[in-house]
Amino acid sequence: xxxxxxxxxxxxxxxxxxxxxxxxxxxxxxxxxxxxxxxxxxxxxxxxxxxxxxxxxxxxxxxxxxxxxxxxxxxxxxxxxxxxxxxxxxxxxxxxxxxxxxxxxxxxxxxxxxxxxxxxxxxxxxxxxxxxxxxxxxxxxxxxxxxxxxxxxxxxxxxxxxxxxxxxxxxxxxxxxxxxxxxxxxxxxxxxxxxxxxxxxxxxxxxxxxxxxxxxxxxxxxxxxxxxxxxxxxxxxxxxxxxxxxxxxxxxxxxxxxxxxxxxxxxxxxxxxxxxxxxxxxxxxxxxxxxxxxxxx
Numbered sequence: 013x014x015x016x017x018x019x020x021x022x023x024x025x026x027x028x029x030x031x032x033x034x035x036x037x038x039x040x041x042x043x044x045x046x047x048x049x050x051x052x053x054x055x056x057x058x059x060x061x062x063x064x065x066x067x068x069x070x071x072x073x074x075x076x077x078x079x080x081x082x083x084x085x086x087x088x089x090x091x092x093x094x095x096x097x098x099x100x101x102x103x104x105x106x107x108x109x110x111x112x113x114x115x116x117x118x119x120x121x122x123x124x125x126x127x128x129x130x131x132x133x134x135x136x137x138x139x140x141x142x143x144x145x146x147x148x149x150x151x152x153x154x155x156x157x158x159x160x161x162x163x164x165x166x167x168x169x170x171x172x173x174x175x176x177x178x179x180x181x182x183x184x185x186x187x188x189x190x191x192x193x194x195x196x197x198x199x200x201x202x203x204x205x206x207x208x209x210x211x212x213x214x215x216x217x218x219x220x221x222x223x224x225x226x227x228x229x230x231x232x233x234x235x236x237x238x239x240x241x242x243x244x245x246x247x248x249x250x251x252x253x254x255x256x257x258x259x260x261x262x263x264x265x266x267x268x269x270x271x272x273x274x275x276x277x278x279x280x281x282x283x284x285x286x287x288x289x290x291x292x293x294x295x296x297x298x299x300x301x302x303x304x305x306x307x308x309x
Contacts (some may be wrong), residue, residue, distance in 0.1 A: 015042050017056040023047050072111055073118060076103075080115075081122060088128050138174040143208040143244065146195055147171045148186045151255040172206065188216045188231050199239060209236045210246040218245070286299025 019040045026036030037047035052253045053060070071082065080095055096112045148166045156163040163198035168190050171178045183190035191211070199205060211232075218226040228243045236243050 020050045020056050024298045092116040144170050144206045145210045170198035173237050209241045265274045
């Protein structure tokens with residue numbers, strides 16, 4: 013068994029008293045030859061360790077890694093667990109459930125060295141029940157078809173930024189009608205009304221004014237006023253990421269849906285697990301209950 017720093021420290025203490033290696037080694041609990049080595053080098057075992065640059069065992073994913081890396085390049089948001097279940101589905105005799113941690117490490121390394129760049133966000137202060145933010149995101153990349161034809165569509169996505177409670181409705185364009193339908197559906201589902209409703213500088217809600225800035229359309233003002241909310245614009249993203257919570261939840265929701273869609277395209281039976289994971293993001297956590305408790309009745 014390798015000597016520890018505590019043993020070597022004890023060895024040095026004994027040597028400083030009488031200088032006898034055999035006696036000092038016995039009292040430190042190590043072999044005299046080992047004691048003599050540490051006496052000569054004058055360093056602790058932790059100082060002599062060199063970082064390991066080789067693998068202690070063969071990489072079980074080396075043969076299939078090119079295919080895994082190709083799938084990650086196509087959909088970087090895929091989780092290692094999803095990829096591993098795809099491998100188990102196609103090659104059950106080759107892999108074991110306990111190997112998922114190894115694949116997770118490989119995927120982490122890929123994200124750090126070859127994955128897409130991460131966007132920097134500034135922290136925001138959100139208060140429960142204060143605001144609802146609404147934005148649109150394209151769903152075309154999911155590859156959904158209707159009667160064999162590609163289904164081109166947007167998702168109207170309202171979010172409570174304090175808790176990340178969210179709701180989506182399918183729409184054909186970024187219009188005031190889509191905002192009305194999407195926000196109304198979210199409010200009816202929520203059963204509460206926040207103080208403010210925030211949106212970006214979409215032409216569906218805002219228009220240019222002579223000062224060079226943008227003001228809210230009267231139709232949009234009437235709509236949010238009907239529900240007792242006040243309109244509030246989100247700051248430009250070049251100044252601050254005021255829509256960071258909304259954009260991150262848009263990405264998470266689209267990523268989960270994209271993973272589920274890819275699982276179906278690959279012909280595996282993982283859709284049920286991905287659908288459950290996607291639905292779990294809609295469940296109310298403690299912060300969401302706090303958020304709703306602060307909303308108007």
